[in-house]
Amino acid sequence: MINLLKTNFNAGARINAFTKQSGNAGAIASFVGRVRGENGDVDSLYLESYPRVTETSIQEAINAANDRWALIDVLIIHRIGTIKAGAPIVLVCTASEHRRSAFAACDFLMDYLKTEAIFWKKQIGENTAEWVEPRQQDYQDQARWK
Amino acid sequence: MKIFYFGRLSDRVGMRQETLALPTNIETLFALKSWLNDKHDLGGALEETSIKSMINQNLVHGDAPLTGCIEIGFLPPVGGG
Numbered sequence A: 001m002i003n004l005l006k007t008n009f010n011a012g013a014r015i016n017a018f019t020k021q022s023g024n025a026g027a028i029a030s031f032v033g034r035v036r037g038e039n040g041d042v043d044s045l046y047l048e049s050y051p052r053v054t055e056t057s058i059q060e061a062i063n064a065a066n067d068r069w070a071l072i073d074v075l076i077i078h079r080i081g082t083i084k085a086g087a088p089i090v091l092v093c094t095a096s097e098h099r100r101s102a103f104a105a106c107d108f109l110m111d112y113l114k115t116e117a118i119f120w121k122k123q124i125g126e127n128t129a130e131w132v133e134p135r136q137q138d139y140q141d142q143a144r145w146k
Numbered sequence B: 001m002k003i004f005y006f007g008r009l010s011d012r013v014g015m016r017q018e019t020l021a022l023p024t025n026i027e028t029l030f031a032l033k034s035w036l037n038d039k040h041d042l043g044g045a046l047e048e049t050s051i052k053s054m055i056n057q058n059l060v061h062g063d064a065p066l067t068g069c070i071e072i073g074f075l076p077p078v079g080g081g
Helices: A011-021 A053-068 A099-115 A136-143 B008-013 B029-040
Strands: A002-005 A027-034 A044-049 A071-079 A081-084 A088-096 A119-124 A129-132 B002-005 B017-019 B052-055 B058-060 B071-075
Touching: A002 A053, A011 A027, A011 A071, A011 A088, A027 A099, A044 A053, A053 A071, A053 A099, A071 A099, A088 A099, A099 A136, B002 B008, B029 B052
Parallel strands: A002 A071, B002 B071
Antiparallel strands: A027 A088, A044 A081, A044 A119, A071 A088, A119 A129, B002 B017, B052 B058, B052 B071
């Protein structure tokens, strides 16, 4: 399931709900990403998506994860719009019978979201606002799966 | 035709989207980019090689006819989530 939200979300509550609905899964992995304040330089991020196109591309990544690992369920929640420093921006949950698949798929999906997902990101500080692109490290992380 | 400008392009054009009736002589994507470039004084921003184009939400490579096109998206490199 994919959820692009314009409002804040409670990551803990979402993980609990995902765990409850994942039936007999023996392993639940989750990752919560928060907006880094960069020591006060960043007040917020502004994230833009291309409605429907962004969701379709994320679904393709989930399909690729399902082809690669035996997953019982996947949840991706991603914020769009303005997100304040410290707030959660992304949650990825994966459920599988055993831990290795859940860990790996969660990692894989996060690397996809950081480099290829269709989002544009503006970093906003007190006197600055600039569009940012993935770091070299993000591309290196993603290349591990090819 | 609906046209969407994403990321830094929206700042450059001064809007995120617009709906335009195209002149009849604008029949291809490249012709449209050139026309929009002049219309909004974009200094070639749409013609940069890093800008991807989607016609009716499908990625196109190179030039393409605009027949049946109801929506175009101009996408700068994505920023990651």
